[in-house]
Amino acid sequence: MATRNNTKKGIQDLKDIKTPDKNGEDMNSKLEKMTEMMAMMHEDTKETITRFREETKDGFDKLGNRLDKMEMELTEVKKDLSQLKKVEENIIEMKHEIKLANNNIATLDVRTGIVKNGIEEVKNQMALLELKMKENVLRLRGCEESENENTRKMVVDAIAELLSLGKEEVWEAIDKVYRINSRTARIRKLPRDINVTFTKKIYRDEILQAHAKQRLLINQKQVIVLKEIPLYIRKKRKGYQPLVSWLTENKITYRWLQLEGLTFLQNQKRITVDSLEGMDNFLDHHRKKMIERT
Incomplete structure (x- = not known):
């Protein structure tokens, strides 16, 4: 601010210089004064330009630092995005593997079911053969x-x-x-x-x-x-004991089926129960009827 004031003062002084007289000494004195003022103005201008350059340089340096920081942050973001993409790819791959595993498990369950059914059928045939022999x-x-x-x-x-x-x-x-x-x-x-x-x-x-x-x-x-009776069939028949007890209590004659279940007459109607689920349904139905009567 002081430099600018000096520069303005120098310019004002130049304006205040009057036309030189014929006297040579006055002329020389005024020229020296003008030279000094010109020198002062030159120094002020040079100082102003230098300070402007320094201020501008500082501004550009700060701007450059901010740009460098932004570039580093952008690089980190890119790395994070790259890692995120890898994670997403791994998740997709894992989902695919899980799907394949589930398919394999489903296939294995089907095959296991087929094997179990096959084993059950073999046991049934062996039991029937033993029953025939006995x-x-x-x-x-x-x-x-x-x-x-x-x-x-x-x-x-x-x-x-x-x-x-x-x-x-x-x-x-x-x-x-x-x-x-x-x-x-x-x-x-x-x-x-x-x-x-x-x-x-x-x-x-x-x-x-x-x-x-x-x-x-x-x-x-x-x-x-x-x-x-073969042991395999006797074990199956144990599951029907609740129905046998009910038939005995109600004095209903029954006959065992070869492999599983039994048959009997109730109210002149032939009833065959050949599964544990069927037995439960039959007993539940008659329990409800007994409750309704009471």
Whole structure:
């Protein structure tokens, strides 16, 4: 600001200089004064230009620094965007892998289901084959054991009396008779079951029918007569115990199906239940009817 004032003062002084006189000394004095003022103005102008340059340079330097900072920030943003793009690509790849894995799991589930169904079918066929092989067999439970007993003669005498047949005829109808060793009978100290194999299935069926009307007696004691059922089928039948209990309570006669389920007559209508779901539906329906009646 002082420099500008000096410059203005110098210019004003130049304007105030009057036309020189004829006197030479005055002329020289005025010229020297003009020279000094010109020099001062030159220095002021030079100083002003220098300061302007410095101020301009500082401004450009600051602007340059800001641009450098912005460039660095932009570079960081680009890096972040690049990383974000890689993350997005990884996510897309992971989604694709998960989809493939899910497809593989679905395929495996289908194959596992097929295998399970195949195994179940094989078990069913084996159970039916075993059932066929044992269709001539009866198991007698609750027959007291005695030392040196003649098991075959004891069974023949009891069956002959039940069917009102000759002992020789019954003897010929029986193929094998023997006691079955059982861990359960040994632990509980119960008499072992007797396995009776007939030459024909018809003999087994006649005994079952007669036993339903009049109990088979051995040594004047009632015994339990059972069909020889494969373990696989017996396990399936355990699931139907709630329905069996309901049928027994309502005095309804039922008959087991070969593999699974049972059939019976209710109100002169034949009903077949061959799945646990069907059993639950049947029992739920009758429970609701009982509630409505009460």
